[in-house]
Amino acid sequence: MIKTTQWIAVCLVLGLSVGTAFSQGLSPPSNVTAVDTPNDDGSSITITWDAAAEESGISGYQILRRIAGGELEAIGELLPAEKTTYADSAIEKGTTYAYIVRAVSETEATVDSEQTAPVKGTGEWFHTGKIPLFITMLLFSAAIVWNIYSARSGKELFVRRIPGLEAVDEAIGRATEMGRSILYSTGLGGVSGVATIASMTILGQVARRTADYETSLRVPCRDPIVLNVVREMVKTAYLEEGRPDAYNEDDIFFLTESQFAYAAGVEGMMLREKPAAIFLQGTFYAESLILAETGNSVGAIQIAGTDSEHQLPFFIAACDYTLIGEELYAASAYLSREPMLLGSLRGQDWGKILIFAAVVLGVVLELSGISWITTLLQRVS
Amino acid sequence: MKRQVPLVLCFVFGIAMIFTQFSPHSFSQGIYEEVISWALIIGPFALVLATVTLIQTHTARIRRRTEHWQYSFVVFAGLIVMVLIGMFFKPQNPMFVWLYNNVQLPMDATMFSLLAFFIASAAYRAFRARTFEASLLLITALIVMMGNVPIGNLLSNDTASEARQWILDNPNLSARRGIILGVSLGVISQSIRIILGIERSYLGGGD
Numbered sequence: 001m002i003k004t005t006q007w008i009a010v011c012l013v014l015g016l017s018v019g020t021a022f023s024q025g026l027s028p029p030s031n032v033t034a035v036d037t038p039n040d041d042g043s044s045i046t047i048t049w050d051a052a053a054e055e056s057g058i059s060g061y062q063i064l065r066r067i068a069g070g071e072l073e074a075i076g077e078l079l080p081a082e083k084t085t086y087a088d089s090a091i092e093k094g095t096t097y098a099y100i101v102r103a104v105s106e107t108e109a110t111v112d113s114e115q116t117a118p119v120k121g122t123g124e125w126f127h128t129g130k131i132p133l134f135i136t137m138l139l140f141s142a143a144i145v146w147n148i149y150s151a152r153s154g155k156e157l158f159v160r161r162i163p164g165l166e167a168v169d170e171a172i173g174r175a176t177e178m179g180r181s182i183l184y185s186t187g188l189g190g191v192s193g194v195a196t197i198a199s200m201t202i203l204g205q206v207a208r209r210t211a212d213y214e215t216s217l218r219v220p221c222r223d224p225i226v227l228n229v230v231r232e233m234v235k236t237a238y239l240e241e242g243r244p245d246a247y248n249e250d251d252i253f254f255l256t257e258s259q260f261a262y263a264a265g266v267e268g269m270m271l272r273e274k275p276a277a278i279f280l281q282g283t284f285y286a287e288s289l290i291l292a293e294t295g296n297s298v299g300a301i302q303i304a305g306t307d308s309e310h311q312l313p314f315f316i317a318a319c320d321y322t323l324i325g326e327e328l329y330a331a332s333a334y335l336s337r338e339p340m341l342l343g344s345l346r347g348q349d350w351g352k353i354l355i356f357a358a359v360v361l362g363v364v365l366e367l368s369g370i371s372w373i374t375t376l377l378q379r380v381s
Numbered sequence: 382m383k384r385q386v387p388l389v390l391c392f393v394f395g396i397a398m399i400f401t402q403f404s405p406h407s408f409s410q411g412i413y414e415e416v417i418s419w420a421l422i423i424g425p426f427a428l429v430l431a432t433v434t435l436i437q438t439h440t441a442r443i444r445r446r447t448e449h450w451q452y453s454f455v456v457f458a459g460l461i462v463m464v465l466i467g468m469f470f471k472p473q474n475p476m477f478v479w480l481y482n483n484v485q486l487p488m489d490a491t492m493f494s495l496l497a498f499f500i501a502s503a504a505y506r507a508f509r510a511r512t513f514e515a516s517l518l519l520i521t522a523l524i525v526m527m528g529n530v531p532i533g534n535l536l537s538n539d540t541a542s543e544a545r546q547w548i549l550d551n552p553n554l555s556a557r558r559g560i561i562l563g564v565s566l567g568v569i570s571q572s573i574r575i576i577l578g579i580e581r582s583y584l585g586g587g588d
Contacts, residue, residue, distance in 0.1 A: 123405065144570055148574075221431075227430070253437075272448055290496060293502055307567070307568070316507075317507035318506075332580060
């Protein structure tokens with residue numbers, strides 16, 4: 001008896017809902033598909049459906065999900081009427097799901113779509129959207145590697161003059177003549193920063209010369225790992241120059257990890273010790289101008305270099321020489337004149353020619369109303 | 382052997398980390414996260430070494446009575462107080478938070494504030510119209526400054542603001558993008574040199 005009453009009630013509710021839906025012309029979402037989201041780790045399924053007509057009366061959509069053989073459950077919030085896609089990222093990998101998109105009207109009448117085919121999330125091994133980027137990377141890497149190994153043949157490679165690197169000897173010579181120290185800052189970057197590695201390479205070359213000239217080289221460090229690597233590098237440079245006695249471990253020390261405390265510490269060193277030459281090479285942030293201006297005020301010859309493009313104007317304004325962006329990375333090849341390193345610079349230039357050609361071609365095509373190169377670059381980004 | 386093992390490790394991990402950028406699979410992303418967490422674990426060990434060198438440096442300063450050696454006691458006081466409070470009362474302790482908010486933050490803010498004065502002195506030198514380039518810089522800077530202040534727009538009927546935006550969106554952005562492209566290529570080139578073992582400076586110099 002109770003069962004019969006329940007059935008009547010359910011039928012009445014369903015009948016009313018369907019009746020209301022039909023009376024408002026509410027039609028079920030069409031072309032509902034659920035697919036494994038491409039290029040992800042298998043942690044989401046994307047559900048899509050056709051956009052409803054403007055006067056359909058639909059005020060939103062509710063996504064319902066069912067694990068094979070299980071109950072329907074509502075997932076996520078009510079989606080706005082203009083949405084036609086939803087990514088379900090709360091799935092368990094390997095589990096099969098089926099979806100229903102429920103259209104909801106302003107009077108809260110509902111109508112359900114057909115259930116989608118079962119689908120499960122699987123992770124992809126390769127991101128197909130990154131294929132153009134991957135090919136570009138391979139081409140560029142091949143150009144660099146080819147130039148590196150062709151440089152082994154001993155062919156003379158032209159490298160344009162970089163004044164900031166030409167001035168390294170002048171700066172060290174000046175400090176030696178004045179009997180004052182050289183201050184070298186590797187910036188705020190950690191050892192994983194490529195700019196910091198480039199800075200340490202320059203430091204190695206500077207250390208060889210200070211070992212020769214017996215000039216004091218002071219290196220305040222901000223990163224503990226950088227400190228240890230720098231100590232090892234400078235020590236090796238002094239050993240190789242046959243001056244292990246001139247190496248003083250205390251000259252390379254940890255200052256602090258705090259940005260402005262580091263700036264205050266280095267600034268204090270500049271004012272107290274009045275170094276004759278200051279090298280600011282690596283990654284710098286807001287402290288760049290504080291350091292460069294203080295160095296300028298003590299009359300030191302300053303050679304700066306950074307890849308932080310926001311800090312470059314400050315260095316250019318306050319320092320005698322500035323290595324702009326890529327010049328910092330070219331420093332190791334330039335100073336050491338190692339053919340294989342010089343070869344990599346040539347490969348880098350090939351990359352620049354390629355990019356320049358793409359820019360010119362893109363502009364010409366865009367002006368002619370052809371936008372495939374722009375579309376391709378937008379897809380890569 | 383001392384050199385070859387790090388070079389092999391660098392090559393293997395360098396190539397693996399490149400491929401994790403192209404593979405969204407949970408296995409490769411797991412490797413990426415694992416390696417990153419290894420790198421984070423190394424940090425605290427190095428910090429111990431750094432603290433030891435800090436203590437050595439300041440002990441030597443006090444022993445040798447170098448200029449302003451008294452400030453080294455302030456370093457020790459700060460180090461000991463913060464470490465003790467942090468260790469025994471946790472960093473969320475109100476005393477620790479109070480010291481951070483009322484000692485370290487104001488000092489950081491003071492240093493940061495100095496930047497305004499340094500900008501003024503650097504701008505004075507850079508904008509002295511002694512050469513064509515410096516004059517160009519001066520004129521451009523004046524337009525940008527006028528575009529940034531209300532009086533500039535009031536006097537020029539918003540022309541200064543439009544001119545400023547044009548300068549930032551065209552010549553300025555073009556130059557920045559040029560630098561960024563060069564830096565990106567430089568980074569790739571340097572990374573390839575490191576992965577292939579041609580650039581070995583990070584190993585502590587030598588061959």
